[in-house]
Amino acid sequence: MEKYTIVIRGDELSHQVADDIDNKLKGHFRRDDVNPDLVISVGGDGTILDAVHKYLDCQCSFVGVHTGTLGFFTDYRVNEVDMLIEDIINGEGAINRRHLLEVEVVTNKGSEIFYALNEMRTDHGFYSQAVNISINGDFLEVFRGNGICVSTNSGSTAYNKSLGGAVIYPGIQVMQLTEVAAISHNAYHSLGSPLILDSSNEISLISKNFNPLYLGMDHIFHVIDDVVEVKVRVSKRHVRFIEYRERSFIKRIARAFIHS
Numbered sequence: 001m002e003k004y005t006i007v008i009r010g011d012e013l014s015h016q017v018a019d020d021i022d023n024k025l026k027g028h029f030r031r032d033d034v035n036p037d038l039v040i041s042v043g044g045d046g047t048i049l050d051a052v053h054k055y056l057d058c059q060c061s062f063v064g065v066h067t068g069t070l071g072f073f074t075d076y077r078v079n080e081v082d083m084l085i086e087d088i089i090n091g092e093g094a095i096n097r098r099h100l101l102e103v104e105v106v107t108n109k110g111s112e113i114f115y116a117l118n119e120m121r122t123d124h125g126f127y128s129q130a131v132n133i134s135i136n137g138d139f140l141e142v143f144r145g146n147g148i149c150v151s152t153n154s155g156s157t158a159y160n161k162s163l164g165g166a167v168i169y170p171g172i173q174v175m176q177l178t179e180v181a182a183i184s185h186n187a188y189h190s191l192g193s194p195l196i197l198d199s200s201n202e203i204s205l206i207s208k209n210f211n212p213l214y215l216g217m218d219h220i221f222h223v224i225d226d227v228v229e230v231k232v233r234v235s236k237r238h239v240r241f242i243e244y245r246e247r248s249f250i251k252r253i254a255r256a257f258i259h260s
């Protein structure tokens with residue numbers, strides 16, 4: 001590692017911590033905000049998501065310091081900054097590749113690809129949508145309700161979990177389809193449970209309500225007109241997180257969701 005940058009949440013504490021990191025790294029490495037080898041995020045999970053989207057096309061690794069409550073993508077607390085500096089200088093981290101979700105939005109004018117680390121959502125709280133869902137060309141259902149969410153295994157502990165989806169152990173190349181407030185009575189039926197698919201699958205979503213399509217990709221929101229089809233798949237692209245110390249996923253979910 002030769003070049004680093006820091007992505008900072010807007011609060012005062014995050015700025016103080018980032019200044020401290022910057023001062024301690026300066027003598028060892030070069031700061032490069034355009035083409036860094038290492039992106040240090042200071043803030044919360046949202047800051048990491050921000051950093052990942054900002055440096056998506058960069059061949060770099062990510063590491064996070066959390067300045068709020070314990071995060072899922074952030075390994076170091078405020079009082080562990082010296083440990084982080086020491087780990088970066090020693091430079092013996094393991095690369096943890098987290099796969100991305102790839103969403104192709106086909107409109108009358110062509111198609112556009114979007115990426116998410118956590119999930120894609122087509123949910124809309126104000127009117128219900130009827131969405132034809134097929135998997136690899138096989139028709140599954142007409143879903144009626146607020147929308148659907150497709151998450152990666154990284155995103156399984158985020159919005160997906162609030163929707164009743166399963167928590168997925170890191171490293172497995174899957175995507176999980178969950179329903180957002182499905183209408184369910186004797187006229188309308190949908191699967192009703194999360195559907196976990198491997199990377200050989202493509203989910204197709206077609207709806208007359210996708211004009212416009214309200215598309216959430218992590219913390220970013222798009223409104224797209226005249227959408228013919230939305231195709232969702234596990235991307236071949238991934239994000240590299242650097243882990244200088246071994247962290248237990250089971251301990252992390254226990255601490256985050258069961259006992260602090």
Ligand code: NAD
Nearest residue numbers: 045046047071072118119154155157158159160162218219
């Ligand atoms: P934010 O940064 O305030 O994040 C919202 C919450 O989601 C925070 O508590 C954050 O720690 C947590 N979070 C984010 N990614 C996570 C992950 N992979 N595992 C566990 N928790 C995670 O808000 P934002 O910047 O808009 O972040 C966008 C993310 O917030 C979305 O990707 C979505 O997953 C999540 N979110 C969750 C809900 C919900 O659970 N009802 C609603 C909206 C957004």
